Amino acid sequence: MTQSTTLSAPLRLLVRLPLWQQILIGLALGVAAGMAFGADAQLLAPIGTLFLNAIKMLIVPLVFVSLVAGITSMQDSAKIGRISLKTIIIYLVTTAFAVSIGLLFGALFTPGEGMNMVASGSEQAKQAPSLVSILVGLVPANPVTAFAEGNILQIIVFALTAGVVGSHGAEVLLPLAGVIGVIYLASIAHVLLVYGGLLGLLARLNPLRFFQGIAPALAVAFSTSSSSGTLPVSIECARKNLGVSEGVAGFVLPVGATINMDGTAIYQGVLALFIAQAFDIDLSAGQYAMIILTATLASIGTAGIPGAGLIMLGLVLTAAGLPLEGVALIAGIDRILDMARTTVNVAGDLMTTTLVGRSEQELDRAVYDASNKE
Numbered sequence: 001m002t003q004s005t006t007l008s009a010p011l012r013l014l015v016r017l018p019l020w021q022q023i024l025i026g027l028a029l030g031v032a033a034g035m036a037f038g039a040d041a042q043l044l045a046p047i048g049t050l051f052l053n054a055i056k057m058l059i060v061p062l063v064f065v066s067l068v069a070g071i072t073s074m075q076d077s078a079k080i081g082r083i084s085l086k087t088i089i090i091y092l093v094t095t096a097f098a099v100s101i102g103l104l105f106g107a108l109f110t111p112g113e114g115m116n117m118v119a120s121g122s123e124q125a126k127q128a129p130s131l132v133s134i135l136v137g138l139v140p141a142n143p144v145t146a147f148a149e150g151n152i153l154q155i156i157v158f159a160l161t162a163g164v165v166g167s168h169g170a171e172v173l174l175p176l177a178g179v180i181g182v183i184y185l186a187s188i189a190h191v192l193l194v195y196g197g198l199l200g201l202l203a204r205l206n207p208l209r210f211f212q213g214i215a216p217a218l219a220v221a222f223s224t225s226s227s228s229g230t231l232p233v234s235i236e237c238a239r240k241n242l243g244v245s246e247g248v249a250g251f252v253l254p255v256g257a258t259i260n261m262d263g264t265a266i267y268q269g270v271l272a273l274f275i276a277q278a279f280d281i282d283l284s285a286g287q288y289a290m291i292i293l294t295a296t297l298a299s300i301g302t303a304g305i306p307g308a309g310l311i312m313l314g315l316v317l318t319a320a321g322l323p324l325e326g327v328a329l330i331a332g333i334d335r336i337l338d339m340a341r342t343t344v345n346v347a348g349d350l351m352t353t354t355l356v357g358r359s360e361q362e363l364d365r366a367v368y369d370a371s372n373k374e
């Protein structure tokens with residue numbers, strides 16, 4: 001019997017859909033199952049954990065192999081230097097835009113206004129650590145310990161969340177819906193204006209074709225919340241749908257999945273303001289400067305795995321002298337925010353790849369302009 005006769009009709013239809021549609025259907029089914037079965041749906045959680053652990057296990061070899069393949073297929077060392085410089089400059093410029101948009105939206109929509117949270121004082125950073133110690137601390141001597149410590153922070157956070165919601169109830173939940181809305185809005189604005197604008201104005205490419213071409217990577221990013229885990233799909237989209245050469249895609253994308261996190265930068269910017277508003281703290285110019293600096297550094301230092309940005313939020317808050325309880329306030333909704341920021345992170349990597357590819361004559365216009373993307 002052939003495969004098509006053994007599969008039922010709806011299933012046959014499903015496997016014929018493009019990857020991104022299959023993923024979104026899976027996501028919707030997951031949400032439906034969660035709503036239908038409530039706490040019992042937790043039984044399925046180990047499958048997700050297994051999947052994410054598999055992603056984490058793959059990251060180092062994945063990034064390493066993609067980079068080696070990218071660099072070796074370029075050969076010309078002067079070209080590699082030029083591409084590296086362009087990549088870093090575009091990553092930095094778009095991150096600066098991201099932090100600014102995050103702060104702008106946070107200040108404009110004031111999602112934390114009226115929450116009247118009171119910091120207990122015990123978690124509030126008594127004294128912000130010096131800039132040098134933050135910079136030095138960004139590079140962990142032992143990444144394994146860093147991850148382990150990260151988990152401990154997360155565990156503390158989840159012990160705290162229940163208390164926050166329990167004692168403040170619905171008044172806390174409504175602004176949380178507000179902050180989700182503001183972060184999604186800022187993310188969409190960043191992707192459309194900054195990425196669409198750069199592609200259209202700088203590279204003279206049709207942004208619509210770009211978004212069409214990267215849809216599979218965005219769907220994977222949205223559902224896995226891991227830009228490193230999305231890397232293979234990003235590389236495939238860049239090559240098959242955008243027409244970027246193997247060398248440029250293989251070099252720019254792994255670097256981006258590791259250091260370029262515009263979505264995370266937007267998130268840090270909005271949340272720093274949200275938490276200051278929620279705790280009625282008037283920010284000084286110095287605190288603003290600290291937020292801009294640490295949000296940028298945190299976005300660079302964030303690992304491309306689920307929940308990493310939340311840990312970095314602790315660093316931004318500490319540096320700006322804001323209450324760490326803010327992390328607990330956000331922890332419960334962080335996954336929803338992670339989906340948005342990871343999608344922006346991946347879109348940013350792909351946009352940079354397209355710009356670099358175009359400027360190096362490493363982008364096949366016929367492939368990019370084709371309307372029938374996979």
Ligand code: ASP
Nearest residue numbers: 226227264304305308309
């Ligand atoms: N989950 C994000 C990513 O993989 C990182 C973050 O948590 O901000 O891109």
